[in-house]
Amino acid sequence: MQTTTLSFENMHQHGELFANMLRARHEWFIRHNHWDLPQAMGMEYDQYDNPASRWVVVHDENGRVLAGNRLTPTTAKCGIYTYMIRDAQRGLLDTIPADLLYDEAPVAADVWESSRLFVSHHVPAAERRRVHAQLVMQLGTAARAVGATSCLTLLAANWPRWAKRVKVDMTAMGPVMEIEGVMNQVVSMNFESAMQ
Template sequence: MIELVDISSASNFVGNPLAEQHKLRYRSVIERQKWDVPHHNGLEYDEYDNPAAKYLIYRDKLGIARGVSRFYSTHLPYMLEEKFPHFVTKIQIPKDEKIWEGSRYCIDHKISPKTRQDIINQLGIAYLEMGLNAGIDGIVGLTYPVFWKKLFIDLGWPIEFIGDVTKLDNGHKAQAAWLPVSQAILDNVREVTGIYETVLYLGINNDNKKAA
């Protein structure tokens, strides 16, 4: 199950999923990857963690976040536009309510490879279920080329690179991509992952809208 949470819906979930995803991000990008980004009391955050942000969160039975990804509409000022526009060279920088940015994709590195892959599979399905429910056309983002393959391409998602591989300030190479959202792609990802049930959970006070 993947929880879709924002600041206005957080009370519909058991525990504190928003705090948990900030903790996971701290473990992933501060402790493990040594990013130079803001953090406080074991929580990683930036200026895009605000009321407009949405989060897909996988939590274990103890309520600990083991997987997360953040989303933000590109009609607002967003990270790829403001921080990394030079990574987008093959199209104009998206600026559209029907195009969202995905960022801060983190999986807990301490869990087993099998559990990690299960979370990756569920997050891929949740991306598409969320996108279809919201009526968006697609998602843009920036990450390492090997992550694009492992997290999306290997799931059967035909992504399109919208810029060349370019070095980040930390020396690592990254690439921007476009992830189209459609029912056909969701159907294909379900076939590849073997996940046919709905994974998206909107909270106890919501009627979950189910993508087919």
């Protein structure tokens, strides 16, 4: 099992890994979860897959994607869009409720958004915990590499069950709410203590 953090600067060094990650997202979010998301050539993407973002990918030696995640700076801006959680709060996304946060969405260089987190349903049950832990560990490494001390993320509301297992300090930043049939909550993952 390997982990790679992709960016527009380095993705050319990793062959098909970026496309494979978008294909794995299509498999998970569109085919498995039945979400109505943009797609082309069997790949899922959206306006946040742009040069400001990074993508953390857990994969095998053949480039088969086991898990993935996207990191976007909260300072990003592309046309009317910034980052997914903030844009939902601003009423720009019709699939995510605007009242997903207790407070105003942050815009700060040391706060990034983590989105599109998934573990492939092809990963055997016995391996899922290890793959998920590897993904979250690399997410922390990638976040710290860009100067982030924390990441906001919209997760399934069962996050308290596994937060301690992956050794990440998490805090609820909004209410539990149903989104497309799944109970979700915005959470802040604190990476500051790991930076010292």
